[in-house]
Amino acid sequence: xxxxxxxxxxxxxxxxxxxxxxxxxxxxxxxxxxxxxxxxxxxxxxxxxxxxxxxxxxxxxxxxxxxxxxxxxxxxxxxxxxxxxxxxxxxxxxxxxxxxxxxxxxxxxxxxxxxxxxxxxxxxxxxxxxxxxxxxxxxxxxxxxxxxxxxxxxxxxxxxxxxxxxxxxxxxxxxxxxxxxxxxxxxxxxxxxxxxxxxxxxxxxxxxxxxxxxxxxxxxxxxxxxxxxxxxxxxxxxxxxxxxxxxxxxxxxxxxxxxxxxxxxxxxxxxxxxxxxxxxxxxxxxxxxxxxxxxxxxxxxxxxxxxxxxxxxxxxxxxxxxxxxxxxxxxxxxxxxxxxxxxxxxxxxxxxxxxxxxxxxxxxxxxxxxxxxxxxxxxxxxxxxxxxxxxxxxxxxxxxxxxxxxxxxxxxxxxxxxxxxxxxxxxxxxxxxxxxxxxxxxxxxxxxxxxxxxxxxxxxxxxxxxxxxxxxxxxxxxxxxxxxxxxxxxxxxxxxxxxxxxxxxxxxxxxxxxxxxxxxxxxxxxxx
Numbered sequence: 001x002x003x004x005x006x007x008x009x010x011x012x013x014x015x016x017x018x019x020x021x022x023x024x025x026x027x028x029x030x031x032x033x034x035x036x037x038x039x040x041x042x043x044x045x046x047x048x049x050x051x052x053x054x055x056x057x058x059x060x061x062x063x064x065x066x067x068x069x070x071x072x073x074x075x076x077x078x079x080x081x082x083x084x085x086x087x088x089x090x091x092x093x094x095x096x097x098x099x100x101x102x103x104x105x106x107x108x109x110x111x112x113x114x115x116x117x118x119x120x121x122x123x124x125x126x127x128x129x130x131x132x133x134x135x136x137x138x139x140x141x142x143x144x145x146x147x148x149x150x151x152x153x154x155x156x157x158x159x160x161x162x163x164x165x166x167x168x169x170x171x172x173x174x175x176x177x178x179x180x181x182x183x184x185x186x187x188x189x190x191x192x193x194x195x196x197x198x199x200x201x202x203x204x205x206x207x208x209x210x211x212x213x214x215x216x217x218x219x220x221x222x223x224x225x226x227x228x229x230x231x232x233x234x235x236x237x238x239x240x241x242x243x244x245x246x247x248x249x250x251x252x253x254x255x256x257x258x259x260x261x262x263x264x265x266x267x268x269x270x271x272x273x274x275x276x277x278x279x280x281x282x283x284x285x286x287x288x289x290x291x292x293x294x295x296x297x298x299x300x301x302x303x304x305x306x307x308x309x310x311x312x313x314x315x316x317x318x319x320x321x322x323x324x325x326x327x328x329x330x331x332x333x334x335x336x337x338x339x340x341x342x343x344x345x346x347x348x349x350x351x352x353x354x355x356x357x358x359x360x361x362x363x364x365x366x367x368x369x370x371x372x373x374x375x376x377x378x379x380x381x382x383x384x385x386x387x388x389x390x391x392x393x394x395x396x397x398x399x400x401x402x403x404x405x406x407x408x409x410x411x412x413x414x415x416x417x418x419x420x421x422x423x424x425x426x427x428x429x430x431x432x433x434x435x436x437x438x439x440x441x442x443x444x445x446x447x448x449x450x451x452x453x454x455x456x457x458x459x460x461x462x463x464x465x466x467x468x469x470x471x472x473x474x475x476x477x478x479x480x481x482x483x484x485x486x487x488x489x490x491x492x493x494x495x496x497x498x499x500x501x502x503x504x505x506x507x508x509x510x511x512x513x514x515x516x517x518x519x520x521x522x523x524x525x526x527x528x
Contacts, residue, residue, distance in 0.1 A: 023414035046439035069239035098251035111169035121175035122183035124237030179216025263424030281432035302343035304369035313343030347395040373417035478524035
């Protein structure tokens with residue numbers, strides 16, 4: 001396509017939101033008018049599907065749940081007065097609690113004020129708050145935030161080491177919808193042990209973010225924790241950043257949570273429009289469908305050209321992949337849908353994997369996130385007439401052009417600056433795009449059977465571990481792996497038993513191997 005035709009395509013497909021000053025440019029995605037005509041009926045259904053979702057339709061049949069993250073920023077749209085009141089009261093509670101913590105009205109027993117936040121969560125309960133903290137936390141926040149987002153003991157130790165002298169002034173937020181998810185529960189138990197080791201009472205430092213009457217809520221009530229922030233049952237983890245999950249840690253960091261909600265609400269209004277060209281989320285979903293033939297045949301590479309948006313690709317990774325990665329469609333057919341997402345930031349990646357993106361396997365499309373404002377204030381020149389921000393912009397435009405010249409598709413999303421309103425709008429933009437795409441490919445974007453399968457398998461392994469250890473405790477002589485498997489009735493799980501025992505032996509849990517470790521088949525094992 002010559003430059004004049006390309007410019008015309010850019011003009012034809014450029015979306016601009018006057019209020020938010022957002023741009024979405026899909027002109028470098030290859031599709032033609034015939035494709036557009038083919039996709040229009042699918043979009044008509046998608047628009048209707050989203051309307052029903054917002055009205056309270058059951059979108060997660062596995063758990064019989066509505067999906068209502070849109071109501072969080074527009075409580076007036078909630079399907080019942082009770083849900084509307086729940087949303088409004090929760091936001092008020094968060095804002096009041098944060099003010100009291102900042103003023104010192106709510107304080108720890110052994111310090112004049114809380115100085116730090118330790119957020120314990122997994123998946124959306126960690127990625128959303130991490131993304132927002134990286135993007136929006138002030139340079140000198142009223143409270144520094146730290147995260148435990150895994151059940152890795154060494155990772156937990158590293159976080160606790162940084163806090164060791166300030167544990168007495170740390171506010172711990174434990175985030176779990178049910179209270180039964182292993183990772184946040186394990187993190188809570190580890191942190192409780194750290195408080196005990198310093199002769200500190202954990203409860204006056206602890207806040208639970210959970211659903212009413214959950215396991216975590218009952219623990220918090222019985223132990224007299226500082227506060228319980230309600231988590232709505234109808235909000236999924238990957239769409240929970242603008243719920244209590246993300247708003248509480250954001251407010252405690254001094255981030256304007258109302259501005260985030262306002263930005264999301266404004267974007268929601270724009271993405272309700274039943275017009276592909278006039279709907280920025282529809283444009284994203286259209287592009288994803290076009291480049292991947294509706295089958296996720298190309299990966300989504302996300303490159304924000306701003307350090308503060310570094311975590312955006314990881315945040316989108318969960319939102320997109322957990323929502324769209326499904327084995328079956330709504331009719332029960334095996335479809336193996338999904339879009340793989342990865343990315344880091346520009347211009348760093350121009351010195352990393354952009355080489356492959358331009359010249360290697362064309363199995364991706366790229367999304368540039370452009371931020372127009374370089375910094376607050378005037379930038380110095382790094383050479384005559386050029387600032388470092390000019391270079392950053394030049395690298396983005398140059399990379400986009402170089403990729404297009406080599407037949408690589410790209411989308412560019414442009415925002416005026418990184419602030420709470422625009423981050424809220426970005427979150428809403430992609431939440432809706434995922435909803436649209438799920439409808440286009442006829443899958444349920446709001447359940448996660450694969451994740452649940454992994455949890456069940458992990459529980460089975462831990463149960464097997466208890467059985468194996470009990471067998472070895474009762475034996476005087478070492479047993480072979482085959483003998484252990486026979487005694488626990490798991491002849492088909494010898495490899496798992498070996499890996500369980502290898503892990504226990506490496507962690508001083510009384511398991512001893514006898515024989516050549518390089519030949520597991522000849523090993524004997526004892527409990528000492």
